[in-house]
Amino acid sequence: MSILEFTLLVWMGSFTAGFLGALTGLGGGVVIVPLLTSVFGVDIRYAIGASLVSVIATSAGAASAYIKKGYTNLRLGMFLEVATTVGAIIGALIATFVSVKALTVVLGIVLLYSAYLSQQPRPDEYFDSEPPDPLVAQLRLNGTYPTADGAISYQVHSLPVGFSLMVLAGVISGLLGIGSGSLKVLAMDQAMRLPFKVSTTTSNFMIGVTAAASAGVYLARGYIDPGLSMPVMLGVVPGALLGAKVLVGARTQVLRVIFSLVLAAMAFKMVYNSLHGGI
Amino acid sequence: MYQFDSRSQWLSPVQSESNVVPFPLQQKAPDCDAGEISQDLEVAGESQVAEVSSDRQLQLTIANLLKYGVILATATVFIGAVLYLIRHGAEPADYHIFRGEPSMFCSPAGVMSAVLSGSRRAIIQLGLLILIATPVLRVIFSLITFLRQRDFTYVIVTSVVLSGLLYSLIGAYFRFQ
Numbered sequence: 001m002s003i004l005e006f007t008l009l010v011w012m013g014s015f016t017a018g019f020l021g022a023l024t025g026l027g028g029g030v031v032i033v034p035l036l037t038s039v040f041g042v043d044i045r046y047a048i049g050a051s052l053v054s055v056i057a058t059s060a061g062a063a064s065a066y067i068k069k070g071y072t073n074l075r076l077g078m079f080l081e082v083a084t085t086v087g088a089i090i091g092a093l094i095a096t097f098v099s100v101k102a103l104t105v106v107l108g109i110v111l112l113y114s115a116y117l118s119q120q121p122r123p124d125e126y127f128d129s130e131p132p133d134p135l136v137a138q139l140r141l142n143g144t145y146p147t148a149d150g151a152i153s154y155q156v157h158s159l160p161v162g163f164s165l166m167v168l169a170g171v172i173s174g175l176l177g178i179g180s181g182s183l184k185v186l187a188m189d190q191a192m193r194l195p196f197k198v199s200t201t202t203s204n205f206m207i208g209v210t211a212a213a214s215a216g217v218y219l220a221r222g223y224i225d226p227g228l229s230m231p232v233m234l235g236v237v238p239g240a241l242l243g244a245k246v247l248v249g250a251r252t253q254v255l256r257v258i259f260s261l262v263l264a265a266m267a268f269k270m271v272y273n274s275l276h277g278g279i
Numbered sequence: 280m281y282q283f284d285s286r287s288q289w290l291s292p293v294q295s296e297s298n299v300v301p302f303p304l305q306q307k308a309p310d311c312d313a314g315e316i317s318q319d320l321e322v323a324g325e326s327q328v329a330e331v332s333s334d335r336q337l338q339l340t341i342a343n344l345l346k347y348g349v350i351l352a353t354a355t356v357f358i359g360a361v362l363y364l365i366r367h368g369a370e371p372a373d374y375h376i377f378r379g380e381p382s383m384f385c386s387p388a389g390v391m392s393a394v395l396s397g398s399r400r401a402i403i404q405l406g407l408l409i410l411i412a413t414p415v416l417r418v419i420f421s422l423i424t425f426l427r428q429r430d431f432t433y434v435i436v437t438s439v440v441l442s443g444l445l446y447s448l449i450g451a452y453f454r455f456q
Contacts, residue, residue, distance in 0.1 A: 006372035043377035064346040085443035208414035215411045216447030222379030226403035230360045
């Protein structure tokens with residue numbers, strides 16, 4: 001395959017991944033690594049580097065609109081970035097001496113878990129009667145977000161649990177070059193009990209900094225290849241932007257099911273290939 | 280994505296437990312205009328006037344910084360891509376075996392000197408570096424804003440994040456060479 005053909009095929013694959021990732025809320029990064037390794041036969045380390053770059057691009061591109069609309073909780077995002085940044089550097093450093101087989105198996109598990117999470121029903125919204133947490137008040141993390149009925153205020157709960165989960169999300173992001181958005185949203189939805197739109201947009205806001213933290217390590221290790229990252233980035237970004245536009249009013253239930261099945265299939269193929277000396 | 284559908288679902292608990300939601304619901308959809316900020320202020324209290332408007336200012340600046348950072352990075356990568364494909368498009372592609380990038384593509388300084396010496400792949404790599412720098416700039420900008428506001432809790436928070444990023448971008452390079 002010539003570089004031109006390879007570039008065009010990877011571009012089309014990345015565009016589709018970005019589009020579906022945005023439509024289903026799973027993010028493009030989680031598909032890019034298995035797509036590059038199991039379909040295009042790319043070494044997983046190059047795939048992680050290219051995915052990481054595309055994750056920064058989609059995060060920054062989408063965050064801009066969400067921040068302007070007022071969904072993103074900037075202070076909460078910046079506070080939790082302490083956890084994800086530290087986690088991401090640890091993850092990236094682990095990735096540089098762990099075997100490719102181990103990386104592949106961990107990625108397979110994370111993919112299956114993401115596929116499972118995307119099938120879970122959204123948690124109900126909470127109205128809490130608990131007194132405000134003094135630490136949360138001190139950090140001024142509580143906020144409001146816009147709805148059709150005006151601004152609704154919300155409280156942040158279980159900050160220590162959320163913070164610990166964010167360290168884990170950072171490690172996985174740094175280890176595998178994905179945004180680990182599903183884990184971040186899980187921490188904010190379930191542990192910190194934030195409204196769904198606040199957790200998804202704040203997660204998206206944090207992903208850029210988290211990915212940048214591990215990108216430095218990957219760049220220094222020579223994992224970020226310009227020829228491969230170029231079609232991935234140029235494909236994922238317009239794909240994700242288009243997906244976000246189509247999302248309004250689209251019925252995504254069926255799509256979610258199909259997408260998570262594809263994800264699971266790719267995860268199995270990748271782990272199988274790796275354990276049988278393939279790729 | 281999740282839809283905030285039924286309006287009654289939202290309103291009923293708010294009415295029964297008014298202490299839960301300190302901000303009364305506003306009639307119009309919130310936007311970034313001055314009217315909404317002043318409505319917020321009536322509830323939030325005079326002392327927070329400066330903070331609310333400067334937080335809003337920070338939001339807008341960060342949003343624009345991220346937007347233009349991505350546009351600049353994408354444009355650079357695209358230009359590099361066209362030049363690269365014109366010259367190397369017919370060569371065979373091989374990402375099957377990991378070799379690691381040549382050391383000039385592994386650091387900002389190396390990429391800059393490769394761009395100046397006419398490498399087309401280096402132009403793409405420069406675009407990727409601009410992309411990685413965008414969230415870093417966002418953290419630097421937030422740090423300056425919090426310093427100006429004398430919000431020292433967040434000065435510490437953003438400083439920790441920034442040192443992590445700088446360690447990764449600069450420290451890792453020296454460690455691995």
